[in-house]
Amino acid sequence: MTHFYPAFLDLRGRRVVVIGGGAIAEQKVVGLLDAGAQVSVISPSVSRRLEDLAAAGTVAIERRPYRDGDLAGAFLAIAATDDRVANRAVWVEAEARSVLLNAVDDLPHCSFIAPAIHRQGDVAIAVSTAGKSPALAVRLRERIGRLVGPEYATLLALLGELRAELAQRVPDARARTRLWYSIVDSDAIEFVRRGDVAGARRHIGRLVAAAGEPETRGPGIVYIVGAGPGDPGLITRRGLQRLRGAEVVIYDRLVHPDLLEEAPPWAERIFVGKRPGSEGHGLPQEQINALLIETARSGRVVVRLKGGDPFVFGRGAEECEALWGAGVPYEVVPGVTSAIAAPGAAGIPVTHRRYASAFAVVAGHECDAASDLDWDALARLPALVFLMGLRALPEITTRLIAHGMSQQTPAAVIASATLPQQRTVIGTLATLAERAGAAGLEPPATLVVGDVVATAAAEQASRLEAAPVVLLGSDLSP
């Protein structure tokens, strides 16, 4: 696969040749003129607008077919014809003269491709699909357009005014980068959105003034943030906000890599999870606690990012106790737990009104012979969710049956829930362990037991196309 190198070209005063005079050529010419290029059009016939531009002296037009030599002195050329033979001839000359060429809709004759552009003032966002689907590029541009409105052009103008001043006021490059991020991450954009540009200016001014003062580092703080079950879109807004303000991120294995990208580029990222293939935590908890305390005491903003919710088998409580004991301030930002979201992602509502008015969340890796769980009580509950239970699946199902649950109780395992590779295996207490084994499911996986699972089977037909659910020989009637 070839990756195109994205670039924005400075075409001011440069000669650009456009071969063709139709609607597409016209659109290209307008864009090129906008960028300050000196445009020559070569085509036997040209559109009305191009005629007008020529009459106004804005473009030069030669009303004839392309001929070898037309690209002399050009920096860049566009072939907007539907004649592949002509495009080929232009390509040969462009290559010989090292002129950048885009032949519209004719990828083999392009040395550059034109992205779809969303522009707001000096903000320009280019979308490329490597020439494979201009239509998709246009739709993506439209989506981006809905997110990045004119307020960003205004904000950028304000930031542009500040650039020289900040370089002088904050000579340390690292501190300056930090300040820039604190400005763009601040509410300045909200002021602009409300039309209060003066307010935005004052707001930015306050941040700049604060940065100029001698640095008085506070005591530091730890935010214990739930990252959600897998899909990076399932973190809370507060969690994302804390992450974007982090100076250090201490994270587990189940945290999606896209979320780490949300932290500022200079933030330190420390992995404390277990290596792939295992469930639970890696670095001993005491060491993680000590790391949290030590990093916060150095005056930094620490985000402790954990899969799901920090307090659902996340050892968040132990970290809070350690921080409390050390006098380090902390805040807990709850997350969407896989105990509810993983079944949910497979169409299993853990408290479906018809089937379950209670459910228990159980640590599956503690289901060995020495387990002190009250299995009689568990077996009487209408719905059970086991986390970290994939390896112990045969013991769990056997025990539940031994303690009185029907062999026919519906049960499901959902692996990598909410992620593109999500897989669901459905069976009964009697069949599930074997089926999950045959399917070769990998952690992380969540087990659900109870009639609520039956609702998943009923929903499969409609969900199968929309969601990445794999059903392996379910013996449930829908």
Ligand SMILES: C[S@@+](CC[C@H](N)C(=O)[O-])C[C@H]1O[C@@H](n2cnc3c(N)ncnc32)[C@H](O)[C@@H]1O
């Ligand atoms: C150490 S526990 C942490 C649970 C987490 N605090 C939560 O609230 O989701 C890890 C277990 O959560 C479950 N889990 C986490 N992410 C999952 C996912 N994407 N799909 C299925 N189960 C998941 C698995 O049972 C895994 O072994």
